[in-house]
Amino acid sequence: MPPFFLKLNLVNQMSFLSLKNISKRFGDFVAVEDFNLEVDKGEFISLLGPSGCGKTTTLNMIAGFEEPTTGAIQIDGRDMTHVSPNARDIGIVFQSYALFPHMTVAENVGFGLEMRKVGKQERRERVMETLELVGLTEFAERVPKALSGGQRQRVALARAIVIRPQLLLLDEPLSALDAKIRESMQVELRNIQRTVGITTILVTHDQAEAMAMSDRIAVMNMGRMARLGEPFEIYEKPGDSFTSNFLGSTNIFDGEVQDELEGQVLVNCSDIGLHIPGSAAKGARVSVAIRPEKVGLVQAGKGIFNAKVRTRIFLGTCWAYQVESDLGSFNVTLQNTGHSVAGEGETVGVTWHDDAVRILAER
Amino acid sequence: MKRYDKNGPLALVFNFVFLLFILAPLVVVCLVAFTDKGYLSLPRDGLSVRWFVAILDHPEFVDAFWYSIYLALGSATVAVALAIPAAMATARYKFPGRGLIMAFFMSPLMIPHVVLGVAFLSYLSSLGWSGTYIGLVACHVVLIMPYALRLVLASVTGMDRSAELAAKSLGASKWTTFRRVTIPLILPGVTGGWVLAFITSFDELTMTLFIASPSSTTLPVRMYQHITETIDPLIASVSAVIIFITMIMMIILDRIFGLDKLLVGK
Ligand SMILES: Nc1ncnc2c1ncn2[C@@H]1O[C@H](COP(=O)(O)OP(=O)(O)OP(=O)(O)O)[C@@H](O)[C@H]1O
Numbered sequence: 001m002p003p004f005f006l007k008l009n010l011v012n013q014m015s016f017l018s019l020k021n022i023s024k025r026f027g028d029f030v031a032v033e034d035f036n037l038e039v040d041k042g043e044f045i046s047l048l049g050p051s052g053c054g055k056t057t058t059l060n061m062i063a064g065f066e067e068p069t070t071g072a073i074q075i076d077g078r079d080m081t082h083v084s085p086n087a088r089d090i091g092i093v094f095q096s097y098a099l100f101p102h103m104t105v106a107e108n109v110g111f112g113l114e115m116r117k118v119g120k121q122e123r124r125e126r127v128m129e130t131l132e133l134v135g136l137t138e139f140a141e142r143v144p145k146a147l148s149g150g151q152r153q154r155v156a157l158a159r160a161i162v163i164r165p166q167l168l169l170l171d172e173p174l175s176a177l178d179a180k181i182r183e184s185m186q187v188e189l190r191n192i193q194r195t196v197g198i199t200t201i202l203v204t205h206d207q208a209e210a211m212a213m214s215d216r217i218a219v220m221n222m223g224r225m226a227r228l229g230e231p232f233e234i235y236e237k238p239g240d241s242f243t244s245n246f247l248g249s250t251n252i253f254d255g256e257v258q259d260e261l262e263g264q265v266l267v268n269c270s271d272i273g274l275h276i277p278g279s280a281a282k283g284a285r286v287s288v289a290i291r292p293e294k295v296g297l298v299q300a301g302k303g304i305f306n307a308k309v310r311t312r313i314f315l316g317t318c319w320a321y322q323v324e325s326d327l328g329s330f331n332v333t334l335q336n337t338g339h340s341v342a343g344e345g346e347t348v349g350v351t352w353h354d355d356a357v358r359i360l361a362e363r
Numbered sequence: 364m365k366r367y368d369k370n371g372p373l374a375l376v377f378n379f380v381f382l383l384f385i386l387a388p389l390v391v392v393c394l395v396a397f398t399d400k401g402y403l404s405l406p407r408d409g410l411s412v413r414w415f416v417a418i419l420d421h422p423e424f425v426d427a428f429w430y431s432i433y434l435a436l437g438s439a440t441v442a443v444a445l446a447i448p449a450a451m452a453t454a455r456y457k458f459p460g461r462g463l464i465m466a467f468f469m470s471p472l473m474i475p476h477v478v479l480g481v482a483f484l485s486y487l488s489s490l491g492w493s494g495t496y497i498g499l500v501a502c503h504v505v506l507i508m509p510y511a512l513r514l515v516l517a518s519v520t521g522m523d524r525s526a527e528l529a530a531k532s533l534g535a536s537k538w539t540t541f542r543r544v545t546i547p548l549i550l551p552g553v554t555g556g557w558v559l560a561f562i563t564s565f566d567e568l569t570m571t572l573f574i575a576s577p578s579s580t581t582l583p584v585r586m587y588q589h590i591t592e593t594i595d596p597l598i599a600s601v602s603a604v605i606i607f608i609t610m611i612m613m614i615i616l617d618r619i620f621g622l623d624k625l626l627v628g629k
């Protein structure tokens with residue numbers, strides 16, 4: 001038998017939540033397929049994907065509202081696949097908040113504690129403590145109807161975390177709020193999550209929200225995991241065109257591999273030769289991607305190739321260009337530095353660092 | 364958004380005439396109840412409450428009134444108790460025969476009450492339940508079920524289910540979720556269904572005429588029997604009392620729930 005500390009070590013290495021090959025079918029329709037995810041304790045993970053890609057379905061399976069058609073769900077080493085939702089000890093914030101309209105804020109937040117048979121005195125204390133955490137102490141006796149959207153959202157959050165669940169699930173909790181409040185709620189939510197140290201899974205279709213809040217992002221497409229990784233990593237190395245496009249605007253060109261050097265390939269895109277880090281077989285047709293903000297515009301003739309400015313839009317912090325070249329038309333975003341830039345109709349040179357260009361996998 | 368609360372003059376006239384058409388009989392009945400004559404007539408020569416006092420001389424009316432109340436209470440309660448699980452099952456689960464069950468519960472709306480009366484009469488006597496309270500409740504439940512079910516179903520269908528899921532995730536069992544979350548959320552529909560069922564049961568004459576016995580006479584049956592013998596203003600005064608009680612009930616319900624909410628089932 002291994003000594004005690006070794007066993008402890010073993011437990012620590014195991015992930016806290018693990019989804020093993022789960023899939024969900026509704027009749028013939030496959031909503032989630034072959035989904036694998038390992039989440040560490042205290043981690044903040046986002047499920048990011050377009051509408052209908054199976055995010056809510058995945059969350060519902062973790063919560064126990066839906067049973068996976070195949071696969072297993074483990075929380076803290078325990079198999080939870082067939083455990084009913086009221087025995088899972090998971091806090092959930094629904095997209096619609098799902099507050100109990102016939103109860104006051106304090107009763108809403110206290111509901112989970114009541115179900116756990118926490119005494120009245122302690123219940124009151126913990127409810128007020130949590131309301132303080134979300135900044136709603138003076139609203140304790142109001143009913144949800146008399147609250148603003150942002151306040152309701154915070155009540156829903158308080159109700160979910162007051163029970164100190166082992167896992168917190170958030171289904172697009174901020175999507176009903178307007179842009180300004182949403183941003184401040186993102187920061188607030190992240191702070192609360194750090195304070196409480198709770199393992200959290202956030203569902204969202206907003207890539208900026210996912211990147212701002214998560215330790216790691218799982219990008220989903222049509223029921224499958226497309227990419228998993230830290231925000232910076234998957235933004236910079238999306239791997240495929242779906243992930244690249246979903247995480248941010250992307251210019252994609254078709255090309256053919258002409259030569260392969262060590263760690264670099266020479267790709268011919270419409271007779272313009274591009275050196276790109278990576279590897280690919282000679283003669284292969286590939287997609288080449290570069291993000292608009294990594295492109296620079298210089299004097300005509302001084303760039304890699306020349307292009308003509310078709311449209312130029314001022315957005316405050318930056319300029320959005322659409323330029324026309326042999327590669328086709330593509331987008332360029334330039335930081336607004338206060339100096340004047342090339343205008344519409346002008347011919348400019350296009351530059352970029354070789355390592356800003358990516359080769360995407362065909363899908 | 365366009366607002367529709369401004370009526371043109373023609374619409375106003377129409378509404379007025381329509382209301383008058385509905386309310387006039389009620390007003391006439393109430394007026395006749397105050398006559399001082401021994402026959403049905405408007406109180407031209409002076410008001411009198413003699414026909415209200417006369418009700419007290421007819422204990423069979425008072426007994427019939429209370430019997431109707433108990434019958435309506437029992438039937439409406441049983442009907443709603445059956446309507447809740449029926450509505451939840453049909454609104455939430457897809458199973459074979461779902462449409463059939465709904466059609467079955469709604470069918471009393473489409474069968475003439477006379478036919479129901481005859482059918483129930485022979486049915487009750489073969490069960491040995493003729494003229495018993497249980498027998499009458501059973502028949503009334505069938506009759507008022509569509510009214511109860513319609514409103515309960517509307518509120519169950521319109522309910523946000525995520526509140527139930529939230530309760531479950533917070534540790535509530537199925538029963539606790541039902542009691543603490545589902546019931547309060549569908550309460551307006553349940554109350555509306557109950558009220559409608561109560562009124563329908565209280566008001567029912569045609570079918571009850573067949574199945575009532577001397578020991579189980581409801582108020583409408585009692586009144587019907589009375590006017591087959593004599594036509595005096597007693598009927599009018601009894602009607603006036605019923606109208607008055609109904610009005611009080613409606614006002615109370617409106618204060619608590621809002622009538623439009625209750626009877627539209629939202
Ligand atoms: N109970 C169900 N029966 C049949 N199909 C379903 C059911 N629930 C979900 N689906 C389907 O599964 C797919 C995934 O649904 P899901 O709700 O998980 O999407 P989502 O990623 O959460 O989308 P959104 O961002 O719009 O909320 C959808 O195409 C949906 O129509």
Ligand SMILES: [Mg+2]
Binds near residue numbers: 055056057
């Ligand atoms: Mg969803």
